[in-house]
Amino acid sequence: MSAPPKISIRGLKKHFGLKKVLDGIDLDVGVGESVVIIGGSGTGKSVLLKCILGLLEADGGSIKIDGQEVVGLRSAEREKINRKFGMLFQSAALFDSLSVWENVAFGLIQGQKMARKEAKEIAVTNLAQVGLAREVGELSPAELSGGMRKRVGLARAIATTPEIIFFDEPTTGLDPIMSDVIDKLIVKCVRELGATGVSITHDMKSARQIANRIAMLHEGKIIWQGPVSDIDRDTNPYVDQFVHGRADGPIQMQVRK
């Protein structure tokens, strides 16, 4: 019998007004697996991630983390579940009012009530893991380049040794070399932690590098999922158009929301 999934999503629905964004999502993510969700802009990738994280309330369906239902959880219970999570935001979402090391140590100080001195040492270690020197820790986020911000965001995401790490468009806005650096760091950090990874991206190079398995989201549904090695051979016309980045095909880009 196979191990129960770390994340299990069934029939997940979310709409904004009359627009159905998620229309019955079914997805399992196994322990230690790295799943990348791909799809065009506005297909609901971020909404799916926010529903799992509890930042948006699902309209229907089920999300189970380690077998525990999290849809409709009260805030105190939600906070407990969120301790299992780490998240790298698209814009890194570093707190402007705090220094870099305080950003990295935030989850340790506020979430785990660790002493500042001890948390700072862990933050410095985490910064070193993503290739940043101790001195960077004393800077303010405003003083960092885009690539450095992503690294700090990654250091913050792994600082609390989470069981599941989410990556929202980890390479968006970065040059190809820095994208490669970030992808490699993500793979390294997730492997070292033994964590489960869920990423959303429309960067296929990044997806191929990070993923064990890829799922494609289109019009609120998972229309394809399979091992990363299968995606280039698949004959699904939607997958084929997206993977090869063709303007012509069954996927019509929306010009209005």
Place this chain on the structure above:
Amino acid sequence: MTNPLAIIGRIFLHFLGVVGRIAMFTGVSVSHCFRPPWFPALIGRQMLDIGYFSLPVVGLTALFTGMVLALQSYTGFARFSAEGAVATVVVLSVTRELGPVIAGLMVAGRIGASMAAEIGTMRVTEQIDALTTLSTNPYKYLVAPRLIAGLTMLPLLVVVADIIGVFGGYIVGVYKLGFNPAAYLKRTFDYLEFMDVFSGLVKAGAFGFLISLMGCYHGYNSEGGAQGVGRATTNAVVSASILILIFNYAITEIFFATR
């Protein structure tokens, strides 16, 4: 053609929706003020920002308000040969009304705008979402410290504003209008009652709470990038200012009824 009744209905429903959202936001935020963990360092920083750094602007406006009040009331009372009442009118007007309202409006402009801009920027740059993913409740971390600081610091600011406002009236009364300094001070304190100061401080507490609430509410719910943050900032200042004037009447009415 659009039915006018439908338009009125839509506006009314929208209004009720806004009131409901503000009431729910207030309920959740206030409940977090009473539940641990608290963040003393954040509360302290907000107190410093609201109280200490607002002192110059509140002090200056209170000073000139007291000075103008002395001149204007002299102009009026001179017509009835009642110039002696100037000191009493100045102290009662400043403590009961002008101190809290002027301080409230100035702090609404200074602090309400800055709270909405800071929290609004955090919202549109996903920093509030980041707080949640780091197991930190944003109401507890961002909103509760600001509400506590607003509620406690505005009364202290108003005490200072009252003293400076009365001092402004004294300067004009003595050096411009030729009152005897001792007589002016005697007139100031002879008719001043505890309730005059107390009612002003109650107003100040309410105004401080409203300013923080509006700043946090509009910032927390801002959307749409820089334009959205700008809109939130404007809405925070306008709504706080209007609520200050409405609550000013309501609290005055309550004290008037129980005098």
